[in-house]
Amino acid sequence: MPWSARFDDPIPIPGRKPLRTLRDEAKFLMGLSRVERIQPHWLDAIEAVILVVERNGPTMLARIGMMRALNHGKPNPKLVPRRKRAKAYKLIG
DSSP: OOTTOEEEEEEOOTTSOOEEEHHHHHHHHHTSOHHHHTSHHHHHHHHHHHHHHHHTOOHHHHHHHHHHHHTTTSOOOOOOOSSOOOOOOOOOO
16 A cells, blocks of 8 residues: 555544645654654554555554544543333233
């Protein structure tokens, strides 16, 4: 996969331009300080982008790795049930 491969949806970065290609993501990751870069969640994102480029993987894999690293430490959103509960029926026997 070439470094110029584009993501289906750009990766939003607060206070910066969104990342649109694998090259943009790699530049962002290499721009992190060394202390930040050796954190496990950032190492996973780096490994994902390298796997996508070297092994022709799907760009979605690199996007998921980056989004997980960006959202590391944030609480998970509350899950809201999608539908109403089923009615409780009484069995008459």
